[in-house]
Amino acid sequence: MREIIGDIPPQKAHTSEELMERRVLGAGTNDAERCAEVLAAAFADDPLMAQIWPGSAERKRSLPLYFRTSLRSHHLAGGGVDIAVGRDGDATSVAVWDPPNHWRQPAVSTLRAAPHLLQALGTRVLAALKIRRALDHHHPKPAHWYLVNIGTRPALGGLGFAGALLDTRLAVCDETQMPAYLVCTREENISLYEKYGFRVTEAFTLPASGPTMWSMWRDPETP
Template sequence: MGVVVRPVTRSDIPALSRALAEAFDDDPVMCWILPDAAKRPARLARMFAAEIRYHHLAGGGAELAESDAGVVVGGALWDPPGRWKQSPLSSYLSLPMFAFALGRQMRVGAEVEQALESVHPTEPHWYLATIGTSAAGRGGGYGKALLNSRLSRCDAERTPAYLESSKEANIPYYERFGFEVTGEAVIPNGGPTLWQMWRNPR
């Protein structure tokens, strides 16, 4: 099976959003924000669409993985050094889509965002905000291809990389790519824990 990794375009947003929604349907943080399992897939797709359209696309770090049949099966949303935080303008523009996606859970979403921002590293780095593959892409090497695509650039630029793993079981996977656990971010009011992971360039 062939693996193609390429930059995301606006026309890719619907397909990529659906793939990421499927990937994150059982994610502890997303389940905390959107506890209604029946509504979660559609709401997640709207949320990812807003993030990609109004934030990640402009930074040039959004990439997707396609099967050899041209089906979008996953993606990685990276933010370049100094641009991990959403700008006031993009926040304003994306607010209606986020409100539609999260509904009454907007407050919980804001709490998660604030908790992660409060412990985010200050040293310049590439930030992997999101990476995931759909059920059709799991085990096909798409996640590895997505990670290597950007990490090779990090190494060439001598720039660190950072992510938060929302599943403890995924830590060994990221460690294979050179990431190390540096701390924990705990979502308030009984929310889940995320593991902060840092990678120095090789």
């Protein structure tokens, strides 16, 4: 099992001072803890995560271990995890990207992560597996950068930190002429992703009468 996707909050106006204070850093193996902390807070009320853990208390308790395990076992090794930091240097937003042809987690990584993932999922292992299969079924085959997760600390949503993360990685996509893919879990965020060049290619429903998800694809901009 590997990480599930997520969304970024709608943007709001921000000051020129705030714009100057945003920096984007590449995450290393020592950043797993702080990245997981940010993502757990950002996804506490995400529709997809709520489908895995219907109970709010269990979900909030499980998410830090879930994200930490997925980052350490797979995503950080791919070199596509980015952190946005503010004036004080604290992590404000995290974007988890899997590089082209690396979105499927190798069996050895899955086995290594299994004890911690099973601990995080508890009795919801079967539900998580069904959701993972559904997401994999709709995943496009052409090579692409896969935006697995992107999230901002709730108190800092709308200040442009997530946007800075998107701009950074999508610039790499354009430079290398590589498409990008994500799954949007909230309909209200579709228009936001569209501003970054993504378009909806498919809508599908998660198992067990779950919420609707939207596959979104971005072709690289030509020079």
